[in-house]
Amino acid sequence: SAVISQKPSRDICQRGTSLTIQCQVDSQVTMMFWYRQQPGQSLTLIATANQGSEATYESGFVIDKFPISRPNLTFSTLTVSNMSPEDSSIYLCSVSDGAQYFGPGTRLLVL
Amino acid sequence: EDQVTQSPEALRLQEGESSSLNCSYTVSGLRGLFWYRQDPGKGPEFLFTLYSAGEEKEKERLKATLTKKESFLHITAPKPEDSATYLCAVQPLQDSGGSNYKLTFGKGTLLTVNP
Numbered sequence: 521s522a523v524i525s526q527k528p529s530r531d532i533c534q535r536g537t538s539l540t541i542q543c544q545v546d547s548q549v550t551m552m553f554w555y556r557q558q559p560g561q562s563l564t565l566i567a568t569a570n571q572g573s574e575a576t577y578e579s580g581f582v583i584d585k586f587p588i589s590r591p592n593l594t595f596s597t598l599t600v601s602n603m604s605p606e607d608s609s610i611y612l613c614s615v616s617d618g619a620q621y622f623g624p625g626t627r628l629l630v631l
Numbered sequence: 632e633d634q635v636t637q638s639p640e641a642l643r644l645q646e647g648e649s650s651s652l653n654c655s656y657t658v659s660g661l662r663g664l665f666w667y668r669q670d671p672g673k674g675p676e677f678l679f680t681l682y683s684a685g686e687e688k689e690k691e692r693l694k695a696t697l698t699k700k701e702s703f704l705h706i707t708a709p710k711p712e713d714s715a716t717y718l719c720a721v722q723p724l725q726d727s728g729g730s731n732y733k734l735t736f737g738k739g740t741l742l743t744v745n746p
Contacts, residue, residue, distance in 0.1 A: 521677065551732060562635070562736040563675070563718070578733070612674050616732055619665060622674035 522547050522615050524623035532629045533603055540599045541626045543613035548593035553620065554586070557610040566611075569596045603630045633658045637719050637737035644709055644744050652704040652740045654719030664702050665734065666695050667718040675718055709744045716741050 523546040533539050543552065554566040566586055567577045575588040589597045600607050608630045614622045636655045644650055656664065663682050667675035679688045681697040688695050692713065694705045704717055720734040 524674075553732070560738070562738045563720075563734075564736075565733055568732065614674075619663075619677050619680050620732075620734055621677055622667075625672075625674045627672075 521619075521621045522549060522617070524613060524615060524621060526611075526613060526623040526626050528626060529624065530627040530629075532631060535604050535630055537603055538599055538601045539603065539628060540597050541611050541613075543596045543598070543623055545594045545615055549615040549617070550593070551616050552590065552596045553614045553616070554588065554596075554598045555612040555614060555622075557612060557625070559609075563612065566598070600628065603628075605630050633721055633723055633735040635719055635721055635735055635737035637717075637740050639740060640738070641741040642743070644706075644742070646710055646744055646746050647708045649705070649707045649709070651706070652717055652742070654702040654704070654737060655700060656702070656719075656721045657700075658721045658723050658735075660724035662722045662724045664697055665720045665722065666702070666704055667720065669716045669718055669739070678717075706742070709742075711744045711746050714742055714744045 525544045527542045552569045555563045557563045565578050566581045567575045569575045569588050569590040571590045571593050587599045610625045610627050612622050612625045614620045634657045638653045663680045665680050666678040669675045679695040684699045686697050692707050696703045716739040718739045720736040722734050
């Protein structure tokens with residue numbers, strides 16, 4: 521399975537600011553996914569990021585709030601824009617080769 | 632809409648005390664059912680994929696089974712290192728957006744194994 525790393529591993533941010541999360545994979549993958557895991561809740565898919573095309577967002581998530589880049593087959597970024605305390609969560613990237621494999625996550629606290 | 636319900640929410644076992652975790656699901660057509668283990672502060676770790684009713688898979692003290700409505704994760708003679716949250720997820724044959732990659736997760740079962 522692919523080895524996935526994320527940066528930063530955690531951050532504390534002020535409301536109104538933005539944070540960009542990086543996801544790096546050790547092999548080329550076609551599809552990358554961004555999930556959110558809020559406290560006490562299940563993992564929820566934010567969007568699917570394909571290289572060379574616009575990301576596909578799930579219901580309830582919009583590009584202005586969560587812009588995504590996918591410049592190549594091993595890297596993607598998710599930006600959480602204009603943050604509020606409700607954005608405090610764990611953000612996870614994953615890749616698929618049949619099963620989905622997850623990175624270690626980015627723990628975000630918005631004050 | 633795909634739904635996944637896991638029970639119990641939390642389970643406390645003594646070392647060596649076998650038990651089962653349940654994952655009930657509704658999906659229009661099932662491509663696969665996935666089990667993950669998640670340790671505190673880490674991302675989910677893939678355990679198993681099950682594709683059809685009657686299928687079973689084993690890994691060390693864990694065995695996953697699948698029916699048309701639910702999956703069980705059986706834990707035999709657990710050890711304290713098996714303590715974690717176990718997550719279940721379903722993948723549809725094709726979701727409403729035309730994708731067949733989206734996973735719908737349950738909220739998980741927090742397993743604690745005491746020595």
